[in-house]
Amino acid sequence: xxxxxxxxxxxxxxxxxxxxxxxxxxxxxxxxxxxxxxxxxxxxxxxxxxxxxxxxxxxxxxxxxxxxxxxxxxxxxxxxxxxxxxxxxxxxxxxxxxxxxxxxxxxxxxxxxxxxxxxxxxxxxxxxxxxxxxxxxxxxxxxxxxxxxxxxxxxxxxxxxxxxxxxxxxxxxxxxxxxxxxxxxxxxxxxxxxxxxxxxxxxxxxxxxxxxxxxxxxxxxxxxxxxxxxxxxxxxxxxxxxxxxxxxxxxxxxxxxxxxxxxxxxxxxxxxxxxxxxxxxxxxxxxxxxxxxxxxxxxxxxxxxxxxxxxxxxxxxxxxxxxxxxxxxxxxxxxxxxxxxxxxxxxxxxxxxxxxxxxxxxxxxxxxxxxxxxxxxxxxxxxxxxxxxxxxxxxxxxxxxxxxxxxxxxxxxxx
Amino acid sequence: xxxxxxxxxxxxxxxxxxxxxxxxxxxxxxxxxxxxxxxxxxxxxxxxxxxxxxxxxxxxxxxxxxxxxxxxxxxxxxxxxxxxxxxxxxxxxxxxxxxxxxxxxxxxxxxxxxxxxxxxxxxxxxxxxxxxxxxxxxxxxxxxxxxxxxxxxxxxxxxxxxxxxxxxxxxxxxxxxxxxxxxxxxxxxxxxxxxxxxxxxxxxxxxxxxxxxxxxxxxxxxxxxxxxxxxxxxxxxxxxxxxxxxxxxxxxxxxxxxxxxxxxxxxxxxxxxxxxxxxxxxxxxxxxxxxxxxxxxxxxxxxxxxx
Numbered sequence: 001x002x003x004x005x006x007x008x009x010x011x012x013x014x015x016x017x018x019x020x021x022x023x024x025x026x027x028x029x030x031x032x033x034x035x036x037x038x039x040x041x042x043x044x045x046x047x048x049x050x051x052x053x054x055x056x057x058x059x060x061x062x063x064x065x066x067x068x069x070x071x072x073x074x075x076x077x078x079x080x081x082x083x084x085x086x087x088x089x090x091x092x093x094x095x096x097x098x099x100x101x102x103x104x105x106x107x108x109x110x111x112x113x114x115x116x117x118x119x120x121x122x123x124x125x126x127x128x129x130x131x132x133x134x135x136x137x138x139x140x141x142x143x144x145x146x147x148x149x150x151x152x153x154x155x156x157x158x159x160x161x162x163x164x165x166x167x168x169x170x171x172x173x174x175x176x177x178x179x180x181x182x183x184x185x186x187x188x189x190x191x192x193x194x195x196x197x198x199x200x201x202x203x204x205x206x207x208x209x210x211x212x213x214x215x216x217x218x219x220x221x222x223x224x225x226x227x228x229x230x231x232x233x234x235x236x237x238x239x240x241x242x243x244x245x246x247x248x249x250x251x252x253x254x255x256x257x258x259x260x261x262x263x264x265x266x267x268x269x270x271x272x273x274x275x276x277x278x279x280x281x282x283x284x285x286x287x288x289x290x291x292x293x294x295x296x297x298x299x300x301x302x303x304x305x306x307x308x309x310x311x312x313x314x315x316x317x318x319x320x321x322x323x324x325x326x327x328x329x330x331x332x333x334x335x336x337x338x339x340x341x342x343x344x345x346x347x348x349x350x351x352x353x354x355x356x357x358x359x360x361x362x363x364x365x366x367x368x369x370x371x372x373x374x375x376x377x378x379x380x381x382x383x384x385x386x387x388x389x390x391x392x393x394x395x396x397x398x399x400x401x402x403x404x405x406x407x408x409x410x411x412x413x414x415x
Numbered sequence: 416x417x418x419x420x421x422x423x424x425x426x427x428x429x430x431x432x433x434x435x436x437x438x439x440x441x442x443x444x445x446x447x448x449x450x451x452x453x454x455x456x457x458x459x460x461x462x463x464x465x466x467x468x469x470x471x472x473x474x475x476x477x478x479x480x481x482x483x484x485x486x487x488x489x490x491x492x493x494x495x496x497x498x499x500x501x502x503x504x505x506x507x508x509x510x511x512x513x514x515x516x517x518x519x520x521x522x523x524x525x526x527x528x529x530x531x532x533x534x535x536x537x538x539x540x541x542x543x544x545x546x547x548x549x550x551x552x553x554x555x556x557x558x559x560x561x562x563x564x565x566x567x568x569x570x571x572x573x574x575x576x577x578x579x580x581x582x583x584x585x586x587x588x589x590x591x592x593x594x595x596x597x598x599x600x601x602x603x604x605x606x607x608x609x610x611x612x613x614x615x616x617x618x619x620x621x622x623x624x625x626x627x628x629x630x631x632x633x634x635x636x637x638x639x640x641x642x643x644x645x646x647x648x649x650x651x652x653x654x655x656x657x658x659x660x661x662x663x664x665x666x667x668x669x670x671x672x673x674x675x676x677x678x679x680x681x682x683x684x685x686x687x688x689x690x691x692x693x694x695x696x697x698x699x700x701x702x703x704x705x706x707x708x709x710x711x712x713x714x715x716x717x718x719x720x721x722x
Contacts, residue, residue, distance in 0.1 A: 115471070115562045115563060116471040116562075118564045124482070124485070127467045127468030128467065128468045274472065276468070
């Protein structure tokens with residue numbers, strides 16, 4: 001297990017094992033200083049937002065988004081890379097990190113639910129929790145989203161944090177995502193009438209109770225973790241730890257996946273308790289819906305869409321929305337984290353990166369639109385919420401990644 | 416003479432009474448009063464907010480949640496909660512005829528006032544009060560919020576007959592519109608909805624086929640009754656606000672809007688605060704504007720939605 005966890009589009013993460021930083025001492029200092037400036041800027045922005053009327057939510061969204069971006073960049077929490085490490089290299093650490101996030105989230109959500117909705121057995125759902133309709137369209141959404149991950153090199157949240165690392169693919173993948181959302185809106189009405197309108201919204205605590213759903217969720221995670229843990233035990237022993245250097249461990253070296261997972265789980269619970277479940281596509285979806293509607297490309301009504309739970313794409317008039325500042329905080333904090341660690345490495349995009357970014361992004365956006373969220377909003381926040389939709393989307397997503405990788409490699413199109 | 420002295424004495428005492436004592440007799444309670452009564456078993460605090468999730472993420476301690484679009488209505492028949500449903504709700508909340516019920520909510524108590532109107536349908540009128548300023552003032556004054564669930568012992572409330580004198584039906588409104596009955600219709604929608612420039616505020620799904628207003632109705636948007644801090648304006652200001660539009664309480668009043676909810680805020684002001692004879696027309700524009708063969712006024716000249 002001494003091979004580093006992989007990072008963007010197959011490149012090994014050479015920073016993880018303490019590779020030398022930039023050799024130029026002036027540049028080495030410039031990065032952390034700039035990062036400090038950015039962090040101060042984020043704090044000042046949050047302060048400013050908090051002083052606005054009703055600004056607490058915006059300020060807190062910025063803070064949580066920044067923390068999320070920091071955690072994602074520090075642990076390189078990329079669902080695609082973590083999954084590929086498992087299937088290509090038999091390295092289960094990333095997958096275990098995701099399971100850790102889910103376990104913390106399920107337990108935390110259950111505690112919050114007890115206060116929000118003491119009795120889950122009625123017809124009501126806990127507020128805002130991402131509990132979506134379960135049907136063939138959801139599975140299709142997961143498959144297409146997974147295909148988009150394999151083609152573009154990661155999911156939407158990872159493209160966002162990589163934007164802060166100067167990734168040459170991320171801007172095109174995110175542009176493709178916005179366009180994919182537009183296509184999703186165009187396809188929504190037929191899909192809704194043919195299938196989604198009849199898809200049941202399944203919430204585990206309603207049938208199992210909170211204790212039952214918690215036990216079932218943790219049991220499922222344990223079953224999934226069991227073979228991974230055995231795989232972990234059979235691997236080479238971990239590298240002998242060097243002398244502990246806290247600053248370097250936190251700000252330069254890559255966090256182990258389990259640490260990232262625990263932090264993501266904790267952030268998910270705090271975000272749900274104070275604002276809304278974690279998600280990164282509401283703003284992207286809402287803005288592309290606004291743009292498409294402004295160009296008269298959309299049907300006058302998107303049937304039933306705004307009544308569903310998930311990453312809501314209702315067009316808002318406000319300049320700043322909670323999800324908008326969350327995503328802005330995510331990208332800027334990732335930028336700051338990358339600068340501090342010497343991992344901001346902008347590069348001129350190659351044609352291949354542009355094409356794969358755009359095509360993969362289209363699939364990501366389309367899948368996230370018809371699935372009412374992405375790997376964060378529908379999978380992570382859904383599983384934590386006890387939603388069957390979270391599990392279905394997650395499994396379909398992994399199937400989509402795997403199938404696309406297999407086919408793409410056979411055709412020689414994917415590495 | 417003796418009577419007059421007595422009356423003057425009573426007035427003096429009334430004026431000298433501390434705020435907290437007066438609060439219990441009027442239709443409004445203050446935030447200071449409520450904070451002292453949080454643990455009073457004869458006071459039940461109920462939040463009715465528009466935004467889902469507002470209550471859950473922090474409410475006034477010991478407040479209970481009522482969801483306006485499921486608890487207070489019959490969704491299938493488009494009606495207020497049935498007597499059985501309301502009785503079950505009141506029992507769950509631990510509310511009875513001798514309980515002081517304090518309703519509050521977001522959006523300047525908009526739906527809390529609607530809750531008060533529904534409560535009044537089932538005989539809970541004078542003991543139901545609004546927290547003046549609602550959530551907005553409570554939060555602005557940095558008073559505590561809680562996320563725990565209050566558990567009130569259930570009551571044995573039995574529903575009284577509904578109060579038809581508080582609710583106007585299409586036939587009542589039509590009679591006024593046609594001049595067969597003398598009453599004032601007060602439309603509290605935005606000026607653009609009233610004039611017929613738009614059918615409904617943007618983003619609203621429930622529409623009427625025509626735009627405009629009921630003949631003879633006057634327009635005072637509901638939020639004009641509210642101060643910047645969320646509290647209601649003073650009685651004098653309110654009296655003047657409506658009198659300027661020709662509504663002075665000398666005739667029965669019918670309040671109306673799009674679906675009957677914003678108008679219950681104005682109903683509360685007219686009926687409970689000013690003591691006017693007022694009914695709320697909950698069918699409102701989505702019923703009236705869609706009804707076949709009834710007259711409307713459309714000053715904007717855009718009667719039909721279609722071209």
